Amino acid sequence: MSDAPVDYRPMWRELGLDLQGHDMLLAAIPQLYQAAYLTQQNRPEGMKYFDFVMSEIHGLRIKELVDHKAAGGTVIGTFCLYVPEEIIRALGGQAVGLCAGAEWAYDEVERLLPRNTCALVKSFMGFKLGKVCPYVESADLVIGETTCDGKKKAYELFGELAPVHIMELPQMKRPADVGLWRGEIDRLVEKLQDTTGRTLDFEALRDATREVNDKRRALQRLNAARAASPVPISGKDALLAVQIAFYDDVPRFTQMVNALADELEARVQAGDGVAPADAPRVLVTGSPMSIPNWKVHDIIEKAGAVVVTEELCTGSRYYERLVDERATTLDGLLDDIATKYLDINCACFTPNPGRMEDVLRLAKEYKADGIVHCALQFCGPYQIEATQVERVAKSAGIPLLRIDTDYSAEDVGQLQTRVEAFVEMLA
């Protein structure tokens, strides 16, 4: 798929991939990417880096991870924003997000999981069972969490295929839960020390904290530019940047996002946009949209609207809050890490009023004309919480379209009609 002369097949074979299946998976991506991304007009120059990353999605980055391991480092797979990347990095690990955004090997998956399981869970199981993901196969350890039921029970089966460490994420955010969570972070530290053979020290954790905060700050800059009218970057492009944040080399990613943010800020000054100033502005909120799932953003933007911000795990929940960098002891820093992470407003928590506030705040800041709530089918937390988001949008007088979907192309026609009708209402 990339026209680099490097042959990655020996590396993939070494990782234990099913080469035939993997070829099929890779072969599907360019056309998908072309149709969604490369037909866009007036894309920022800075997106070329992300196009390149996509073209090397299972190539160069994997090579970097393989080399990292050869040099004594570890690769730690994660499935959730709540898993502190700082701790992984401070112990010489590279964190890679394993949530997947494409259907694969569903026939194999459905022998273990019910058909009526959310697409994200089925996808990561399918990538593992089908042996088509070099990120999964490179991981020395995979960290799961007790977030939603689907993931929780799927990890029990995933654990038969790869080493898994489960963090118990509380269901509420009361003082007792903060204590539980801090305890889970300590337990994670112990496990990672064991896996990496290193001991966590304050300086390493402080440095890692700054690095990951810098990544978040860069994404904050990129996304702040989207509040402008006309908007300087498409929702699809901004979404891609966050999706890549989950597994790219941290300092390099930060640098490239800052460069892109510079370019977007210049565009804003010049009034240079990717859509007309009167294109309806949409906020997307709901279940995570993992790479390569761009379906709903694509439908919205091809219907003539522009996505100006995302209240998603692959959006504001990823970069909005930073870890406090002022701690002077390891214990203090671990407390601050625990606090920042617990502050993320996922629907797994009950109650979750913070998310309602975030959605309204973002809708206002980004001057959204409408909200699209997109939940994965069978995603209990987000599908059910959508009712509260609807109420909140209604009292704020913001039109909201509710979508429940999966990764298949089956419902694209109907979604197009519904989204187009919604965009007609906003125009």
Next chain:
Amino acid sequence: MSHAVRVLGLDIGSRTVDAVWLEGTGAHNARVVESVVLDSGPEPHKTAARLAARGDHDLLVATGYGRRAAHDVLGAVAITEIKAFALGAADLHPDVLAILDMGGQDTKAITLSAPGVVDDFEMNDRCAAGTGRFLEVMAAALGMTMDEFGQAALRAQRGLPISSMCTVFAESEVVGLLHRGEDRAGIARGLHEAIAKRAVGMLKRAGAQPPLLFAGGVARDPAMAALIAAAFGGRIVVADHPQLVGATGAALHGLQP
């Protein structure tokens, strides 16, 4: 607009292609020059193209599932059926606050905040159960024409409950009931009741308030209209030309400044 314009509005659906030619300087003085409902045939896009090829219009506006192709191939302006029905209703039945459109493979509930202004809408999701296609299959299973099917359902004293919503399984259920010697009119009524219940469920989810406009091919079935009126619990108006509401709305869109 200062001069009269002739707009061809097309509603390109899975079963029929509906066309309305409107002439006027605006929606307020638009008059229907001609209208026609044609079978889509195996290639709805071709049927639509033939109508457009008559060339006796200044502007072409398309809605329905074939609107994108009409836009790409015939240069039509495309609007969704949601908007088209809202505009059509505003012209033909301006007092309604909600629309139920039951077509060949789609059912839509649309609520209006003002004539022509969409407030909310619901559509059937992945499955086409409870649409015109379902009724066609069931009529055939009972050995009836669509007219006979509607009349039988109206006649029956009570409806036999049908448990399956899946078109294929429901058909099997009907065949089973016939073998048992059950009354065909009762089966017809039971089938209509199941669809009406589903449609009213959708109307309630959309927050529909009376008066309700009932449109689409299925609105021609008098039994369906009666059952939906009863289940909805408010005033319903059956569109005079149920299959032309979308095409009328599309044409009206072309007359807007």
